[in-house]
Amino acid sequence: MDLWPNIISAASALLGATVGVVATLLGERWRTRLSVLQEQRLADARLRDERKDVLLRFFAAVRPVERLAEQRWDGQELHPDEASELTSTLWLCRLEVELLCSPPVWEAAHSLTLVVTDAVWVPPSDRTHLHFSDKRNAVIDAARVELGAEAGVVSPA
DSSP states (O other), X not given: OTHHHHHHHHHHHHHHHHHHHHHHHHHHHHHHHHHHHHHHHHHHHHHHXXXXXXXXXXXXXXXXXXXXXXXXXXXXXXOHHHHHHXXXXXXXXXXXXXXXXXXXXXHHHHHHHHHHHHHHHSOGGGOSOOOOHHHHHHHHHHHHHHTTSOOOOOOOO
């Protein structure tokens, strides 16, 4: 009869060690999983910020080209060097959008780039009007969806 208390004591110790090992393994797995999720969230936030910066640069490049097109529409003389520099910068920014953003965003950006560039280089007599806001709003709506905001009506600029 003296044997049973020793067996129970040994079994209890073995069971306790087993529970400890299992708890440690589960804890490590949980910690690793949380670490991976946190790293993924940080990577997603960095990508979102990078996309936002690229889109802001794109819109900053669009505006001077729009102004140039409006000036040309008003009958002012086109300065080819300035127009070439501004449109080249715009196309480079559009390429950045294509590299970092989803197809709906870069396709809308491409469409806006084509319209604005065309408005600079095609003589005003060959066009009936200048209208950039619809294309600009399409880019803004697509960008808002990409960046996690709801797409909605954008007030015309």
